Amino acid sequence: AQTVTQSQPEMSVQEAETVTLSCTYDTSENNYYLFWYKQPPSRQMILVIRQEAYKQQNATENRFSVNFQKAAKSFSLKISDSQLGDTAMYFCAFMKHDTGTASKLTFGTGTRLQVTL
Amino acid sequence: DTAVSQTPKYLVTQMGNDKSIKCEQNLGHDTMYWYKQDSKKFLKIMFSYNNKELIINETVPNRFSPKSPDKAHLNLHINSLELGDSAVYFCASSPNTGGIETQYFGPGTRLLVL
Secondary structure (H helix, E strand, O other): OOEEEOOOOEEEEEOOOOEEEOOEEEOOOOOEEEEEEEEOOOOOOEEEEEEEOOOOOOOEEOOEEEEEEOOOOEEEEEEOOOOHHHOEEEEEEEEEOOOOOOOOEEEOOOEEEEEEO | OOOEEEEOOEEEEOOOOOEEEEEEEOOOOOEEEEEEEOOOOOEEEEEEEEOOEEEEEOOOOOOEEEEEEEOOEEEEEEOOOOHHHOEEEEEEEEOOOOOOOOOEEOOOEEEEEO
16 A cells, blocks of 8 residues: 655745645556645645656746656655745645546645745 | 545534535546545545545544545445544545546545534
């Protein structure tokens, strides 16, 4: 079974600064996907960024980028130029590559990020 | 315009009652899911359906019964509600393209059992 660990329950960053959220995972799979989801106070789960394990290049989406270290089983999220709207819970998630018809997401426990003025 | 919608958004009910939560997606996806988020914000898969067929059934009490009338809808019926069922229930959907299967979530249904 896969496990996902987010060791930082809460973090705080000032507006316009950079913050990195940590995520490690444990799996015996070689093909898988990793995701970061954001859950603002509205409760909506919003995809932030995703990474295929077979790709060595780190994914980037505007101000969001990841540092994917496959050997270390680490998948951290970097948020640059933090904005007040980035305040949310951030969940790291793992999905096994499955050629079948459905794959479940295994989530970490989340990191609550507060962006301050 | 809503991609994945759930009704109701809030549900307050008494212990022992039976309730249903409905989910609909207009993304044309083949696969739909139910996740439960507990009071500590932990999210866990409950069920998954692909084209009306049950694919994933995690260890969930059989008081929970999903039903998929068509591939755009996945409903969750809960019998004999218990206090521990209080949680936020998320519906999600994903395409089945054989590639990276990003799941798109609904807004959640907050269930409170009194």
